[in-house]
Amino acid sequence: MSEHPELLVLIPLAESTLTQLRHAAAPIVLRAAPQGVDWQDPALAGVRYVLTNGSTGLSAAQMQALPALQWVAAFGAGYENIDLQAAHARKLVVTHAPGANDATVADHAMALLLGIARGVHLLDGAVKAGHWESVRAARPAIHGKRLGILGLGNIGAKIARRASGFDMDISYHTRQPRAGLSYRHFPDALALAAHSDYLVLACPGGQATRHLVDAAVLEALGSTGFLINIARGSVVDTAALVSALQAGGIAGAALDVFEGEPALPAAMRDLPNLLLTPHVSGRSPESLQAQIDMFLACLGAVATGATPPHLVRP
The missing domain is CATH 3.40.50.720 (NAD(P)-binding Rossmann-like Domain)
Known part of the structure; x- marks a missing residue:
């Protein structure tokens, strides 16, 4: 397992956004896979954090493929396709970004x-x-x-x-x-x-x-x-x-x-x-930065064992 927590990014993000994540105050190993993931890949065993959104979500089966998973973050307000029942059964932290866009x-x-x-x-x-x-x-x-x-x-x-x-x-x-x-x-x-x-x-x-x-x-x-x-x-x-x-x-x-x-x-x-229009209603420089800031605030809390803001509760 990596010295730093691995973050698996399931959604397309601009390189400038990924750069901000790579330079977060809490060190992480970033693994971007917006085109899809081989959920049988043994390398996923080290993934502790997942960044997704409401449309892409994260299923119970996908969570099972990530034995070290601790935190699921929705990059936006929606989280409808994250299996909350499975997440909470495993005592995973789930956060989102309400109001950002x-x-x-x-x-x-x-x-x-x-x-x-x-x-x-x-x-x-x-x-x-x-x-x-x-x-x-x-x-x-x-x-x-x-x-x-x-x-x-x-x-x-x-x-x-x-x-x-x-x-x-x-x-x-x-x-x-x-x-x-x-x-x-x-x-x-x-x-x-x-x-x-x-x-x-x-x-x-x-x-x-x-x-x-x-x-x-x-x-x-x-x-x-x-x-x-x-x-x-x-x-x-x-x-x-x-x-x-x-x-x-x-x-x-x-x-x-x-x-x-x-x-x-x-x-x-x-x-x-x-x-x-191509699902861009929430996209602006201002809303994107707000989503990044909210994610990084949650990352800082999770990395230090504190309770992160914007929790999705059972």
């Missing part, structure tokens, strides 16, 4: 909302192709429209605050109403969609929300409604969404995440009423 995600959500409503992706391509007059049609407005937010945690609340600057009428769905808010609460996703011109998904991923937005919710959103997803791809039934977009069941969708990413379903490639 909330503001950036909320910014991106508004960019997607504005982009799909105003057809920015279509107008840009048309103007560059020399088609000026043919695309100067009226596009839906934002101000005064009804915004439904599915999930009103830190990110959802920031989206609502930004949307209020556009004079939008804001409603939301959570399992229980949030105290002290003037926004209207709806008891389920279906009722929220029926009331909304724009439906933004800002809920956690995982089995509890899988395909929460299904054919019925999309039908309730209707032919003039728009869907924006900065949550997790699993929240939306992809087949139902494609059908709704093809048939005009909804006006359009803007997705930063989708099921099976990065492999794009063939049916999504030629939909003019679909705007896509």
Whole structure:
């Protein structure tokens, strides 16, 4: 086993970020494997720390392949694919980075909302192709429209605050109403969609929300409604969404995440009423540095035997 703890990095990180990790105050041996890991490799026996995220996660079987494992860190707020039951059964420390990229995600959500409503992706391509007059049609407005937010945690609340600057009428769905808010609460996703011109998904991923937005919710959103997803791809039934977009069941969708990413379903490639970005809603220089700082704070605590901040508890 190495003199210093080994850190296994399962997610793609820029070289500048890896450099910061290598020069952390607590010395580590860094093993970056964003393209995949041979979980039968005996060299993994020395790995004590794992850096992952909510999408990539860490399964019980993968934990079993790491006999020296002590700490699992999610590089972001989400941790839905980390097997918490298995981790806590082994008394592993699990941390995440809540709030590190909330503001950036909320910014991106508004960019997607504005982009799909105003057809920015279509107008840009048309103007560059020399088609000026043919695309100067009226596009839906934002101000005064009804915004439904599915999930009103830190990110959802920031989206609502930004949307209020556009004079939008804001409603939301959570399992229980949030105290002290003037926004209207709806008891389920279906009722929220029926009331909304724009439906933004800002809920956690995982089995509890899988395909929460299904054919019925999309039908309730209707032919003039728009869907924006900065949550997790699993929240939306992809087949139902494609059908709704093809048939005009909804006006359009803007997705930063989708099921099976990065492999794009063939049916999504030629939909003019679909705007896509490559799961970058949380990425900005500011949010990245905040995530690094939170990880390093946890690393310092774990290395010295102290209780790290941002624990994910059973």
